Amino acid sequence: MATQADLFAPSLLVDALVAGVDEAGRGPLAGPVFAAAVILDPARPIAGLTDSKKLSAARREALATQIREQALAWAIAQADVPMIDELNILQATLIAMRQACQDLAQVPELILVDGNRLPTGLPCPARSIVGGDALEPAISAASILAKTARDAYCLALHAQYPQYAFDRHKGYGTALHLARLVQYGPCPAHRCSFAPVRRLLQAVPT
Numbered sequence: 001m002a003t004q005a006d007l008f009a010p011s012l013l014v015d016a017l018v019a020g021v022d023e024a025g026r027g028p029l030a031g032p033v034f035a036a037a038v039i040l041d042p043a044r045p046i047a048g049l050t051d052s053k054k055l056s057a058a059r060r061e062a063l064a065t066q067i068r069e070q071a072l073a074w075a076i077a078q079a080d081v082p083m084i085d086e087l088n089i090l091q092a093t094l095i096a097m098r099q100a101c102q103d104l105a106q107v108p109e110l111i112l113v114d115g116n117r118l119p120t121g122l123p124c125p126a127r128s129i130v131g132g133d134a135l136e137p138a139i140s141a142a143s144i145l146a147k148t149a150r151d152a153y154c155l156a157l158h159a160q161y162p163q164y165a166f167d168r169h170k171g172y173g174t175a176l177h178l179a180r181l182v183q184y185g186p187c188p189a190h191r192c193s194f195a196p197v198r199r200l201l202q203a204v205p206t
Contacts (some may be wrong), residue, residue, distance in 0.1 A: 017072075020138025021101060023055065023093050024052070024146035028171030029181070029197055030164075030190045031153055032078040035096035036145035037104050037111070039073040040138050046070060049140035051133040052147040064148040067141045072144035074141075075103035076149050085193040093118040100142075114139045161187045 017039060022040045025033040029189050040046065046066050055063070068074060077099035079092035087095075098119035101111055111126035113119070114133045132139040142172070151170060158167035169177045173196055181190070181200060184203050 013143060014183070016109040017106065018138050019073075019101060019104060019111045020114075020132070020136055020140070020142045021111060022052075022114040022133050022139050022143035022146055023097060023099050024143065024150040025171070026089050026093055027173075027176065028080070028191075029173050029194050030166070030171040030187070031150070031157060032080045033084065033096055034078045034146045034150040034153070035093065035100045036074065036076045036149070037097070037100040037141040038067060038138050038141040038145060039104060039106055039108055040067075040141060041070055041072045044070040046137070046141065049137045049144070051140060052143040054134070055144070057151070060144050060148050060151075063141075063144050064070045067145055071141065073104045073106040074145060075105075076145055077103060078149075081189060081191055084191050089191075090117070096166050098122060112136050112139055115141065157189055161189070190195050 019039045020038050021035065021037045023033055023035045025031060046063065048063060052060055070163060077096045079096040084092040094117060097113060098121050101122055107123050109124055111122055111124060112132060113126060114129045116128050116130050118128050129136060129139065133143040154166045154170045158165065164180045164187065165176055180197065186192070186197050186200060192198060192201060
């Protein structure tokens with residue numbers, strides 16, 4: 001009988017139905033955090049999968065299309081700004097990861113999560129892998145889907161609030177973003193619990 005440790009032995013992972021999980025958007029000052037889960041099809045390998053941050057935007061989009069077309073199952077979930085502000089970004093991220101796993105059309109036999117924390121309530125055994133988005137193809141695929149979904153959200157946010165230039169910084173705390181925050185103040189999409197936004201709100205006279 002296989003033990004819990006044996007579940008992660010390389011010999012038992014070969015034929016297992018493995019889901020990779022990753023997130024995008026933990027660090028930005030605005031918008032939801034996105035998480036994706038992907039079960040790749042061993043019969044239809046996808047070349048070029050790696051950490052989404054190492055890919056150009058055009059290459060990410062091309063790979064995202066391939067993943068959606070060729071994976072056995074995939075799902076994308078998000079935790080919104082009110083949840084982030086209420087719980088904190090880590091807990092919100094873990095909730096989004098769990099939801100992505102639960103939304104998969106197939107139940108995996110093993111879940112591999114990028115990072116060093118695991119969500120609770122997963123449908124099968126799981127392990128965390130630091131730097132997994134560059135090591136495990138299924139996690140790489142999840143990182144690409146999460147990143148492209150969040151980037152698409154930021155482009156839509158830019159159309160709604162063009163003064164903040166979300167199309168350029170994607171919500172991260174760049175010099176440009178911070179300057180626009182000071183100039184215009186936070187918009188409804190900003191995370192009030194994050195220090196740069198919180199300081200601006202505290203500075204507003206009541």
